[in-house]
Amino acid sequence: MRIAICEDDQNILTQLVQDVREILGAEYKVFGYSSLRTLDLVRDRIEFDIYLLDIELEDGNGFEYAKGIRSTNSKCKIAFIKGYHDYSVAGYTYDINGYLLKPIQYEELQSLLSRITVQLTTYPNPIRIIEYHQEVYVFLEDILTIEKKGRKTKIITTNDIFEINESISSLMQRINHKCLYPLRRCLAVNVENITRIHKADAIFVTLQSKSIEISTSEFKNLHEYRSKIYGGGQ
Numbered sequence: 001m002r003i004a005i006c007e008d009d010q011n012i013l014t015q016l017v018q019d020v021r022e023i024l025g026a027e028y029k030v031f032g033y034s035s036l037r038t039l040d041l042v043r044d045r046i047e048f049d050i051y052l053l054d055i056e057l058e059d060g061n062g063f064e065y066a067k068g069i070r071s072t073n074s075k076c077k078i079a080f081i082k083g084y085h086d087y088s089v090a091g092y093t094y095d096i097n098g099y100l101l102k103p104i105q106y107e108e109l110q111s112l113l114s115r116i117t118v119q120l121t122t123y124p125n126p127i128r129i130i131e132y133h134q135e136v137y138v139f140l141e142d143i144l145t146i147e148k149k150g151r152k153t154k155i156i157t158t159n160d161i162f163e164i165n166e167s168i169s170s171l172m173q174r175i176n177h178k179c180l181y182p183l184r185r186c187l188a189v190n191v192e193n194i195t196r197i198h199k200a201d202a203i204f205v206t207l208q209s210k211s212i213e214i215s216t217s218e219f220k221n222l223h224e225y226r227s228k229i230y231g232g233g234q
Contacts, residue, residue, distance in 0.1 A: 001049040001120065006033045006065075007081055008057045016052065016081075016104065023110050024117070036060040047073070050116055052100065054081045066096070070195045074208050075141065077116045119192065127175055129155065131162050138162065140177060144193050144207040148186035158193075158208060181225050183218055191226055 003020060007013040017032040024030075031046070033039040036059050051069060053062035066078050079098040097119070098112045126137035142157040148168050155162040155171075164171075172180060172188060179192045189207060196206040203219045204211045214222070 001027065001117075002029045002031065002046060003050040003052065004031050004033065004039055004046075004048040005052045006036060006039050006057065006062070007052075007054045008034050008059075009054075010034060012081075012102070012104070016109070019106060019109055020052075020113065023113055036062075036065050039065075047076075049076055049120060050113075051076060051078045052081060053078065056083070074193055074195050077120060079112055079116065129162060129164050129166070129171075131164055136162060140175065140179065140190075141192065143180070143190045144210050145190070145212070146171060146180065146188040156210065178229055181222065183212075183214065183222065187212070189222075191222075191229065194226075197222075 003024075005013060005016050005020065007016060013032050013034060017030050020028070020030045031042070031048075033042075036057055051066070053065060055062040062080055066080075069076065069078060077097040079100060080096060081100045081102065081104070083102045097116050100109060100112060126139050129136050129138060138155060138157060142159065143155060144158065145154075145156045146168055147154045147156065149163075151165070152163045153166055153168055153171060155164065166174075168182075168186065168188060172182065179190050180188050181191050182188045183205075189205065189212070193207045194205055195208055196204075197219070198204055198206070202213050203216065205214050205219075205222065206212075
């Protein structure tokens with residue numbers, strides 16, 4: 001797996017690269033960049049699994065850069081490096097996986113990397129479903145939503161839609177994975193595939209190309225659930 005760290009303070013960058021290599025070992029390839037420009041030059045050639053991005057860089061904003069990453073890669077993990085406590089709400093709309101607050105503590109970095117790497121490697125085996133009397137296997141990481149439509153339950157994935165007779169509650173109990181969050185009685189969303197949550201005239205949660213309007217209370221509950229999964233930093 002590959003990790004990109006972008007931080008314009010050379011001393012912080014050098015120490016982060018060293019600490020991440022020490023924590024994760026040789027299985028992970030760690031690359032350090034002092035500007036978004038230099039990181040951008042290699043993104044076409046290297047697909048990164050984890051990004052650690054400073055929020056305020058001399059040549060740009062880490063939040064805005066994360067939007068570009070998310071437009072092409074919904075499965076990588078993104079964490080921000082920040083110098084203040086007041087970025088958490090803004091960063092949440094870019095589907096983040098944690099924060100590191102300067103000065104960065106080794107134990108906090110270790111905890112963040114542990115959470116992120118577990119999320120990258122612990123999806124269960126494909127889920128067996130029966131659609132129109134045929135056995136089908138669906139990968140959990142491909143699921144966007146599970147919805148109740150009339151008498152059927154629809155599993156909407158990145159590439160397909162499956163209709164089954166099993167109830168949402170039964171399917172959720174059978175899968176039993178924290179990435180699936182019951183937003184409503186008739187709707188569950190895969191929090192790992194949320195690419196954006198934004199407020200306009202209403203609040204919308206976007207899972208890749210699929211957008212869902214949600215209420216203020218649903219937004220609050222979803223935010224609390226994701227914070228519990230990814231740690232208190234959000």
